Amino acid sequence: MENTALKILSFQDGPQVERFLRFSWKVYQNNPFWVPPIVQETKKFLSGQGRFFDHCKHLLLMVEDSQGIAAVVAAYYDSNLCQHWGKKIGLVGYFEALPDKHEAVSALLNAAENFLQKQGAEIIWGPVNGNIANPSGFLSNAYNQMPAFLMAYNPSYYHTYFRRLGYGVSRELLAFTMDLMDLRLKRKVHGILAKARNSEVHIRTFDKKRFKAESNRLAKIYAETFKHHWGYVPQSEEEVYEILDPLRLAIDPDLIVFAEHQGETVGFLLSVPDYNPLIRKLNGDLGVFNALTFLREKKKIREARMVAMGVVASWRGRKVAPLLCASVFDALLRKNYTTSEYSWVLDENVSSQNVSKQFYSELYKRYTIYQKSLQSIH
Numbered sequence: 454m455e456n457t458a459l460k461i462l463s464f465q466d467g468p469q470v471e472r473f474l475r476f477s478w479k480v481y482q483n484n485p486f487w488v489p490p491i492v493q494e495t496k497k498f499l500s501g502q503g504r505f506f507d508h509c510k511h512l513l514l515m516v517e518d519s520q521g522i523a524a525v526v527a528a529y530y531d532s533n534l535c536q537h538w539g540k541k542i543g544l545v546g547y548f549e550a551l552p553d554k555h556e557a558v559s560a561l562l563n564a565a566e567n568f569l570q571k572q573g574a575e576i577i578w579g580p581v582n583g584n585i586a587n588p589s590g591f592l593s594n595a596y597n598q599m600p601a602f603l604m605a606y607n608p609s610y611y612h613t614y615f616r617r618l619g620y621g622v623s624r625e626l627l628a629f630t631m632d633l634m635d636l637r638l639k640r641k642v643h644g645i646l647a648k649a650r651n652s653e654v655h656i657r658t659f660d661k662k663r664f665k666a667e668s669n670r671l672a673k674i675y676a677e678t679f680k681h682h683w684g685y686v687p688q689s690e691e692e693v694y695e696i697l698d699p700l701r702l703a704i705d706p707d708l709i710v711f712a713e714h715q716g717e718t719v720g721f722l723l724s725v726p727d728y729n730p731l732i733r734k735l736n737g738d739l740g741v742f743n744a745l746t747f748l749r750e751k752k753k754i755r756e757a758r759m760v761a762m763g764v765v766a767s768w769r770g771r772k773v774a775p776l777l778c779a780s781v782f783d784a785l786l787r788k789n790y791t792t793s794e795y796s797w798v799l800d801e802n803v804s805s806q807n808v809s810k811q812f813y814s815e816l817y818k819r820y821t822i823y824q825k826s827l828q829s830i831h
């Protein structure tokens with residue numbers, strides 16, 4: 454029987470952040486598919502460090518019973534998000550909970566909802582870990598597979614917790630997988646690149662020697678191509694740079710490409726090696742003592758993730774997106790990668806799904822974003 458002696462702690466920084474973060478190790482103990490968060494960067498974000506918090510208020514909440522921590526959640530109220538969409542949106546994320554803790558989870562989420570309502574929120578989206586660039590959504594299938602880099606993983610019972618508390622489905626996020634060893638895909642890539650030799654669009658890779666300028670370029674083209682995309686939040690160039698800079702050593706410049714026409718950027722594709730097996734091996738610790746191991750072992754990675762692809766409106770439907778994909782797949786093949794995931798894609802984003810299908814992709818994972826109205830909460 455669930456213990457009713459509950460204690461809710463709320464904080465924004467300090468020593469409790471470590472307990473909040475480390476709780477997930479208890480939830481997933483002996484789970485061979487869970488990947489720990491990158492400890493150093495996640496702890497900074499949970500503590501409210503960074504330019505993101507210039508426009509976002511946050512609160513970390515933890516509920517304890519007689520056996521210890523039962524569940525944790527973070528609540529976010531991002532003024533940029535609300536202003537961009539013209540809605541008063543609160544977010545909940547970093548949710549973790551032990552099984553059969555319904556009363557504790559109910560008390561925890563009620564406290565998060567009350568905080569968000571005090572900030573002015575009228576609806577809640579979740580789980581979103583502060584920003585959709587972070588892992589978002591509850592995994593809905595394929596629990597026996599390791600997630601790709603920066604994608605979510607969770608027990609199936611998390612859905613029950615949210616649904617019992619009045620959260621309904623808001624969005625479905627999709628993940629596609631592509632077998633780079635498929636001869637059909639290879640022929641497709643070679644065919645597209647051959648035709649592109651006479652194209653008026655030029656593809657070039659990310660220039661790490663001009664990291665700040667390239668980061669700014671990525672921020673600008675992302676904003677232009679994703680501003681109508683569900684969940685988009687306006688971010689300054691400084692904020693995007695702050696996100697990318699810690700990944701400087703991890704970024705493979707051949708996997709980030711820009712499409713250009715007469716010197717103007719008209720599209721981009723951001724891809725990364727799937728570092729998750731290595732992160733799991735290092736138990737989430739990418740600190741200085743594990744840096745050499747990371748740099749050595751990352752050369753062995755053979756799986757990738759396509760994170761985001763965008764084409765400006767005036768160039769959509771003009772075969773820029775397939776060319777971006779073919780360029781990255783060609784780089785992956787030359788580096789002996791064997792598979793690539795494309796995630797996440799909104800279930801309503803048919804055009805992006807059609808691009809991935811041109812490369813013989815298979816839909817293999819689904820994630821759910823929930824929503825709840827706060828207007829009826831007293």
